[in-house]
Amino acid sequence: MFGRGAxxxxxxxxxxxxxxSLACANARRFNGPAYSSSYFVPSADGLGLxxxxxxxxxxxxxxxxxxxxxxYALQEVLANLVGxxxxxxxxxxxxxxxxxxxxxHGSARRGxxxxxxxxxxxxxxxxxxxxxxxxxxxxxxxxxxxxALVTAxxxxxxxxLVLLAKDTRRRLAAERDLADALAFxxxxxxxxxxxxxxxxxxxxxxxxxxAFCQMVGFSAEELLGHGVPAPYWPPDRVTEYEQRQAIRxxxxxxxxxxxxxxxxxxxxx
Numbered sequence: 001m002f003g004r005g006a007x008x009x010x011x012x013x014x015x016x017x018x019x020x021s022l023a024c025a026n027a028r029r030f031n032g033p034a035y036s037s038s039y040f041v042p043s044a045d046g047l048g049l050x051x052x053x054x055x056x057x058x059x060x061x062x063x064x065x066x067x068x069x070x071x072y073a074l075q076e077v078l079a080n081l082v083g084x085x086x087x088x089x090x091x092x093x094x095x096x097x098x099x100x101x102x103x104x105h106g107s108a109r110r111g112x113x114x115x116x117x118x119x120x121x122x123x124x125x126x127x128x129x130x131x132x133x134x135x136x137x138x139x140x141x142x143x144x145x146x147x148a149l150v151t152a153x154x155x156x157x158x159x160x161l162v163l164l165a166k167d168t169r170r171r172l173a174a175e176r177d178l179a180d181a182l183a184f185x186x187x188x189x190x191x192x193x194x195x196x197x198x199x200x201x202x203x204x205x206x207x208x209x210x211a212f213c214q215m216v217g218f219s220a221e222e223l224l225g226h227g228v229p230a231p232y233w234p235p236d237r238v239t240e241y242e243q244r245q246a247i248r249x250x251x252x253x254x255x256x257x258x259x260x261x262x263x264x265x266x267x268x269x
Contacts, residue, residue: 024055024067026125031057034125038074038094038102049073050094050102052126074103082106091133102128203228203245217266232263 019036026034036053043049056068074094082092087106094102114135121128189196195212199205204227208220216223216232223231228245229238244259 020053020055020069023053023125024057024069027055027057027067028064030124031059032124035123037126038128049075075105078103078105089134093131093133095129095131097127097129101131197223201249203249205230215265216263232265234262234264237262 019039023034023036033054033056036055038050038052041049041051050073052072052074054070054072056070057064058066058068078092078094082105086092089106091104091106093104096102114133116134117132119130121130189209192209193211195215196207196209197205197212198207204225205223206225208223210220213220213223218231228242230241233241241261244261
């Protein structure tokens, strides 16, 4: 606000006599504050201010004894009420209903896109529009590069996930085929009437089929993992069979040659 507020009659101001008189007449009718239309006050430096008058009736003993008239500079109202942070990135202005700009505060960078918000201020005796303008410039190179990198990483991640899904399906298919092959092989071995037995390089039994278990009278659990001497070896041939086993493990058995063995059942027969 600039100027002064004083108790005086409706004709007490030389400047904007008509507007002040109308505002005070409205204040008397409203029994409260009323505003005049804005007008321009030039200054000595060639500039000036857009101002608005507010007239407040002074009531004494139920009667109007005078008026308090205050003059507001619209530019100062914006400067005092609008925060600095908002003013650095936006333009805030008072305009008339037809869009004529009366006062402006703040400075927004110009850009390719502008966003505008307006709010109607319906004051007693006058109407103003509070307008806010914001400009969005075109994205700089750095945000574009970052966006491209993020997009490329997202595409790469999706591609990796797709490849992993395909590899997982192939692995599952191979595992199913292997399981089917092993099941078929086990079924074939279990159906044989010839006894089969396998040992590792240390001489421990690693596999026996049902026919071999039936032949020696021992269960698979009793034979698996058993080393030398085997429980089905006759006691009088243990030394001979140990020598054979050493020859086998050394890899000195000629191709297509073997040994004839005699096994003893669990019951001693």
